[in-house]
Amino acid sequence: MRVGIIVNPFSGxxxxxxxxxxxxxxxxxxxxxxxxxxxxxxxxxxPGHAAELAQRFVARECSRVVVCGxxxxxxxxxxxxxxxxxxxxxxPSGSGDGLARGLxxxxxxxxxxxxxxxxxxxxxxVGYLGDRHFLNIAGVGFDAAVADVFNKxxxxxxxxxxxxxxxxxxxYRSRAYSVxxxxxxxxxxxxxxxxxxxxxxxxxxxxxPNADPTDGLLDMVMVAxxxxxxxxxxxxxxxxxxxxxxEGVRRGRITEASISGAALQCHVDGQPFETAGTLRVxxxxxxxxxxxxxx
Numbered sequence: 001m002r003v004g005i006i007v008n009p010f011s012g013x014x015x016x017x018x019x020x021x022x023x024x025x026x027x028x029x030x031x032x033x034x035x036x037x038x039x040x041x042x043x044x045x046x047p048g049h050a051a052e053l054a055q056r057f058v059a060r061e062c063s064r065v066v067v068c069g070x071x072x073x074x075x076x077x078x079x080x081x082x083x084x085x086x087x088x089x090x091x092p093s094g095s096g097d098g099l100a101r102g103l104x105x106x107x108x109x110x111x112x113x114x115x116x117x118x119x120x121x122x123x124x125x126v127g128y129l130g131d132r133h134f135l136n137i138a139g140v141g142f143d144a145a146v147a148d149v150f151n152k153x154x155x156x157x158x159x160x161x162x163x164x165x166x167x168x169x170x171x172y173r174s175r176a177y178s179v180x181x182x183x184x185x186x187x188x189x190x191x192x193x194x195x196x197x198x199x200x201x202x203x204x205x206x207x208x209p210n211a212d213p214t215d216g217l218l219d220m221v222m223v224a225x226x227x228x229x230x231x232x233x234x235x236x237x238x239x240x241x242x243x244x245x246x247e248g249v250r251r252g253r254i255t256e257a258s259i260s261g262a263a264l265q266c267h268v269d270g271q272p273f274e275t276a277g278t279l280r281v282x283x284x285x286x287x288x289x290x291x292x293x294x295x
Contacts, residue, residue: 001064003037003117004057005029006077008044008069008093016093017109018068028068028091031113037064039117044069050076058086064291066116070094071136071202075269078135078288082126087289089116096202099136099269103198103213105292115292122293123286124213127197130279134268135213135288137201140279141192141223142172144265148272174225175265181220181257189225191234193259195281196221201270208251209242214293216285217253224248257281 009024018024022043029041040057044050050067054077057065066089067077074090081088091112092100100106103124105115129138137143174189196219199211208219223234226248234246243251260278267273 001037002060002062003032003039003064003066003089004053004060004062005032005039005041005066005068005089006044006050006053006057006073007041008050008067008073011070011073012094012097017112018091018093024068024093027109028113031110032066032117035114035117037117044073048076051079053077055080058084062086064089064117064121066091066113066291068093068113070097071099071269072271074099075133075135075271078126079133082133082284082288085289087121087291089119089291091116094202096205096270098200098202098205099198101202101204102136102200102211103290103293117291119292120294121289121291122214122295124288124290124293125197125216125218126284126287127195127218128280128282128284129195129266129268130275132268132273134195134197136198136269137194137196137207138266138268138281139192139194140177140259140261140264140266141174141190141194143192143194143201144267144272145172147267147270148265175261175263177264178260179222179257180259181252181254186222191223191225192221193223194221195219195254195257197283206242214286216283217255218281218283220250220252220254220257222250224250254281255283 007025032039050073064087067074068091127134174191179186196208196211197213200206211219258280264275
């Protein structure tokens with residue numbers, strides 16, 4: 001079995017499960033060489049490079065592409081694998097590792113590498129926000145604004161994400177969107193419109209506790225606009241009785257939707273972008289194979 005391994009040497013910062021810099025590449029190679037696979041370990045050099053490397057591994061007919069990094073790096077590398085049958089292996093080494101946690105793959109580095117290379121493989125759904133894919137969560141609104149600020153930080157981690165969220169909620173102003181879902185059009189200001197394939201943003205910040213990335217459905221969470229104090233009150237559902245009804249919070253399981261607005265601040269798996277007009281939301285069931293998921 002031939003396995004390509006992509007390492008983001010600096011994701012997650014100094015508290016990541018693996019040491020930063022060239023030492024991370026060395027550590028990953030040393031663990032991977034204990035397996036029975038023929039391995040090729042490469043390092044990313046910047047944004048977008050993981051996708052290029054993954055495409056090369058697909059062209060070389062690797063049976064798996066293992067990614068050591070955070071949700072953003074995994075998202076990049078997953079793109080060229082969708083629909084190919086080449087399996088994605090996940091070695092969490094990011095700031096929040098929401099995808100790995102949601103899939104039950106968050107574990108010590110040596111165990112994660114062994115699972116990514118030799119573990120069983122099963123299909124997983126892939127969501128789309130416009131033409132951008134996501135494996136974990138995509139959103140429009142406040143969570144995208146926080147992702148934008150967080151990605152610009154020199155130091156990351158749970159404390160930084162929490163700080164950016166608490167500061168941001170005071171200054172964020174909800175925008176008006178038109179959301180079409182299940183034959184219904186919903187107009188008005190929204191604090192956030194999120195679409196979850198897995199359960200959490202990362203670091204235990206759970207959005208949908210019962211999300212299933214293999215059920216062919218996305219979990220939509222839409223929070224209405226309102227005052228800062230009202231948003232804090234609604235946010236209690238992130239830590240207490242998460243699925244209980246709450247004023248201004250709408251949940252549903254969907255296969256497709258659309259969201260329109262004059263300005264759309266968005267993210268896919270924590271990677272922010274801005275656009276305008278209409279974005280179609282959809283899911284492709286079982287579109288990518290992932291190591292560690294039971295078929």
